[in-house]
Amino acid sequence: MDWQAIFLSLRLATLTTGLLLVAGAPLAYWLAFSPRRWKFAVEAVVALPLVLPPTVLGFYVLVAIGPHSPIGALYQKLSGGTLPFSFGGLLVGSLLYSLPFTVQPVAAAFAGVDRRLIEAGRCLGASPWKIFIRVVAPLSRGGIATGAILTFAHTVGEFGVVLMVGGNIAGSTRTVSISIYDQVEALDYAAAWHTSLLLAGFSFVVLVLAYSMGRRGGSLWPAI
Numbered sequence: 001m002d003w004q005a006i007f008l009s010l011r012l013a014t015l016t017t018g019l020l021l022v023a024g025a026p027l028a029y030w031l032a033f034s035p036r037r038w039k040f041a042v043e044a045v046v047a048l049p050l051v052l053p054p055t056v057l058g059f060y061v062l063v064a065i066g067p068h069s070p071i072g073a074l075y076q077k078l079s080g081g082t083l084p085f086s087f088g089g090l091l092v093g094s095l096l097y098s099l100p101f102t103v104q105p106v107a108a109a110f111a112g113v114d115r116r117l118i119e120a121g122r123c124l125g126a127s128p129w130k131i132f133i134r135v136v137a138p139l140s141r142g143g144i145a146t147g148a149i150l151t152f153a154h155t156v157g158e159f160g161v162v163l164m165v166g167g168n169i170a171g172s173t174r175t176v177s178i179s180i181y182d183q184v185e186a187l188d189y190a191a192a193w194h195t196s197l198l199l200a201g202f203s204f205v206v207l208v209l210a211y212s213m214g215r216r217g218g219s220l221w222p223a224i
Helices: 003-033 039-051 054-064 070-079 087-111 115-123 128-139 141-156 160-166 176-185 189-217
Strands: none
Touching: 003 039, 003 087, 003 141, 003 176, 039 087, 054 087, 054 160, 087 141, 087 160, 115 128, 128 141, 141 189, 160 176, 176 189
């Protein structure tokens, strides 16, 4: 069992989930409540990683964060390192690839909040931030939890994007999915079997939790 790769995947999933909850909640709120007719275009962009081949997304991310790109050049100037084939690059790719798994269930939960409660808060003089904290967020906790669970699990199981962006560097970019691939290539089927069984069990538990949260928070799955 490649515990180093497992712990690296857990670290990547934890950071990805935390950052997407912070950055994705405002986007989900806008998608749920904005009256803009063209917001469907933003929804399509958010959902794009669901249908885009991981290698295609990984290639574009690799080009976008490369040392010859503005983002890559700025990062290299500030840190002295490069994003491609580093843990930082993996994090960027994971944030983009897992974005819909956070935003869609959270936006669906926000949209399911009774608008009369929001209007009541406005009539009582509450600020938008207080309404979000006191009304929207508590009533959407099932969707928020579902988004966090799905994002974490999806990041743990990533393969195409992380391989394109991070390569296969032990202790730095080798995730558990890449480790399984290496074990199969080395004909070490026993190790691959044990690691795959661990991930299969983890995936089952995640789905049970996600469905449970979806039942408590309303019908969230159609939006995923």
